[in-house]
Amino acid sequence: MSEFKSLPWLQDNFDKLAELESTQQIGHAYLIQGQKGLGKESLVRDFSTYLFCQQNQEQAACGHCQACHLLSAGTHPDFKFITVEEGATQIKIEQIRDSRNFLANTPLLGKYKILFINFADKMNINAANALLKNLEEPAPDTLIFLLSHQPVLLLPTIRSRCQKIKISRPSEEIALSWLQQHMSNDQAKLCLQLAFGAPLQALIFADEERQHERREIQKRLLELLRSEIVCSDAAKCLGQYPIEDVLDNLMVSLQQLSRGLQLHNTNVSANVSSDPISGIEGKGGTGTNDNTKELNDIAMNLTAAHIKPLHKFNSVLTQTRSAVQSTANPNALLLLESVCFQWIRLMTGKTEMEALTV
Ligand SMILES: [Zn+2]
Structure with missing residues (x-):
């Protein structure tokens, strides 16, 4: 069993990815989908830390090795994060082009390079087409994670080249017990209802x-x-x-x-x-x-x-x-x-x- 305590409802998804990796069945590209506020980004970040950690024991990242520090500082050379830039509404082709060299090189510190695109459905058509090439000809040792609240807005050709991981809403019991670490029981109930059952969104509402x-x-x-x-x-x-x-x-x-x-x-x-x-x-x-x-x-x-x-x-x-x-x-x-x-x-x-x- 891996340790994934921060968002307990993602444990099964994390374990599945860890198992695929340990049995060399991990795919090149995953589309992580599900409503806003379920922790999709945390899943990819925690799984990346687990993969990169140089001292991981019993499938848990140590949190203090060089790789763990670089990842938490956002400077790990084998991890590239792309999202909508401040003030912009779309992910532009330049951002995807910038990742070409990254994808072409071999990993510097570990076994993998990870390209992580948040809000993947915000890629404009040119950016999406540029990414397609990378999805068609994946470099070895490369993992690509696309995240989307609205995968239907992605190009079908992109969707079809990714394996899908659908993040589901946790049970009310699990969500409330997690939210109660941050707020009163009554407030947790109301906010969870307003957030359509998505705990992180409930936290934002509070x-x-x-x-x-x-x-x-x-x-x-x-x-x-x-x-x-x-x-x-x-x-x-x-x-x-x-x-x-x-x-x-x-x-x-x-x-x-x-x-x-x-x-x-x-x-x-x-x-x-x-x-x-x-x-x-x-x-x-x-x-x-x-x-x-x-x-x-x-x-x-x-x-x-x-x-x-x-x-x-x-x-x-x-x-x-x-x-x-x-x-x-x-x-x-x-x-x-x-x-x-x-x-x-x-x-x-x-x-x-x-x-x-x-
Ligand atoms: Zn570590």
């Missing part, structure tokens, strides 16, 4: 900075509902954060709103008095302490009749996310402005002209 960001976004939603701000100004405020984070936070807020309104509706039908949002969190003791005021204020402007429009707004967000992910340089401001307008339209029934005038 992060204080993210909670602050979410409250700021919710304030803009409220101001839009109350006609206190125009769409273009609201979009500018939202535009200070990465658009994918804004969309994530909006989706989380919507999910909480829908659930709160549904619970409230059920309670009203059953003649139980409740705050519109008490089902969401805080006072009822069901979750975190963040958001209560902002979400409650929004909910005060909505009724059960808004549950359907909330679902429609969620579709708007999903479509916007697809547009962001499939466009080289998405115009974030324009997309956010459209999101703000759709929010007003669906929640208040206002037309574009009416929404433009405050």
Whole structure:
């Protein structure tokens, strides 16, 4: 048995890779796929450390040999990491070309060279075609790991040349017991639910900075509902954060709103008095302490009749996310402005002209 204690639900995947390597059956290229927040990157990093460690005992990396130090410092000569560069939305051909020499040389320190491409579906078409050549003619002693939350966006020719490893969601019991090392039981339950069962994503939702960001976004939603701000100004405020984070936070807020309104509706039908949002969190003791005021204020402007429009707004967000992910340089401001307008339209029934005038 190998030691892979950091993310316990990945133990089986790790063991499988270790077994393939020890029996010389390891492939040249793997596509690691699964939803965001399951630890795909940790799996590749931990497996690479295990392979490179010069003193690994009982299949565990020692953590203090030269190879372990170089890897944790990001300077191991046999390990190359490619991801979307800061400020960019795609992986460019130059980044893939840069890896050619790396792939052509023999390993300097160990048995393997590892090329690790995170967000592989963000490779633009030229980058993807450049990588194809390496996948078609793999150099000996080379391992290529591609990671993707959305493998369907990868070129089929790339997908077909990789062996697939699908990372599954852990059971709720395992996820909660891991999350409880970082937060209270109630908060873990709520965040895990918001993160659709992905523990690392749940951890991000519980992060204080993210909670602050979410409250700021919710304030803009409220101001839009109350006609206190125009769409273009609201979009500018939202535009200070990465658009994918804004969309994530909006989706989380919507999910909480829908659930709160549904619970409230059920309670009203059953003649139980409740705050519109008490089902969401805080006072009822069901979750975190963040958001209560902002979400409650929004909910005060909505009724059960808004549950359907909330679902429609969620579709708007999903479509916007697809547009962001499939466009080289998405115009974030324009997309956010459209999101703000759709929010007003669906929640208040206002037309574009009416929404433009405050
Ligand atoms: Zn080591």
